[in-house]
Amino acid sequence: MKIEVCNSLIKLTELLPQELGSHMKGVVLSLYINLKHNRSKVRKSTLKAICAIIALPKATYLLSDGLPQLRVICNDKIKDVRETMIDCVQVWLNKFDYKHLKQFEAELLLYLLNGSSDENPEISKKSLEIIEDYGSNLKKLMEELEEENIGDVNEDSFTPKYEAMVDQQWFLDSS
Numbered sequence: 001m002k003i004e005v006c007n008s009l010i011k012l013t014e015l016l017p018q019e020l021g022s023h024m025k026g027v028v029l030s031l032y033i034n035l036k037h038n039r040s041k042v043r044k045s046t047l048k049a050i051c052a053i054i055a056l057p058k059a060t061y062l063l064s065d066g067l068p069q070l071r072v073i074c075n076d077k078i079k080d081v082r083e084t085m086i087d088c089v090q091v092w093l094n095k096f097d098y099k100h101l102k103q104f105e106a107e108l109l110l111y112l113l114n115g116s117s118d119e120n121p122e123i124s125k126k127s128l129e130i131i132e133d134y135g136s137n138l139k140k141l142m143e144e145l146e147e148e149n150i151g152d153v154n155e156d157s158f159t160p161k162y163e164a165m166v167d168q169q170w171f172l173d174s175s
Contacts, residue, residue, distance in 0.1 A: 002034060006045035013052040021058025025065075028053055032066040040078040047073060047081065051088035060100040063092070067107060074114045083123050086115045090130045094137075109134075 009027065013020060031053075034046040054063050073085050089111050096104065112134075115127030 002037070002042050003045040006031075006042075006049035009049040010052045013056055017056050018058075020053070021056035021060075024053050024056070024059050025062060028059070028062045029065060032069045035066075035069045035073055040076070040081050043073065043076065043078070043081050044084050047084045047088060051084075051091055055091050055095040057097075060092075060096055060104075063100075063104055070111070074111050079120050079123065082115065082118060082120070083126070085111065086123060086127055086130065089115075093130070093134050 009031075028050060031046050031050050035043055035050075037043055037046070050066065053059050070085065073081060076082050076085070089108050092104070093101070093108055109131065112127045112131050115123050116131065118124045118127065
């Protein structure tokens with residue numbers, strides 16, 4: 001039943017993308033709970049439904065409510081679930097507007113970096129390809145923005161959490 005509901009939600013997002021976004025908070029919060037389900041097929045279908053809803057123009061903000069559950073899904077014991085998560089990250093990186101991309105970029109890239117060290121070579125390769133494509137697209141976007149002379153946008157504005165990570169120096173600790 002849960003899988004059918006998720007499939008129906010995906011179809012609904014395709015039919016009414018503009019109308020649904022801002023009205024899906026309760027649904028998405030319920031779906032986040034399903035990410036803890038015992039059956040991998042339910043987790044995978046749930047993740048696909050979450051992906052489709054959060055990719056909607058007015059629903060992107062709902063990603064913040066599920067970040068803890070999505071971190072767990074990145075390390076799911078089932079390959080198909082982890083691969084679906086990487087696919088979702090790719091969709092979100094391509095669909096988010098500038099404001100939400102700034103807000104979630106660091107977290108999404110961490111999911112991809114986690115995927116790049118996956119035990120499955122397919123997931124690892126796919127994650128690295130997505131990171132590379134994203135970097136190329138970001139470079140093109142920056143060049144376009146420079147051509148348009150948008151003064152309030154610079155390279156640092158795409159990674160707002162980077163300075164906080166540097167301050168914490170969690171990645172520099174060699175002990």
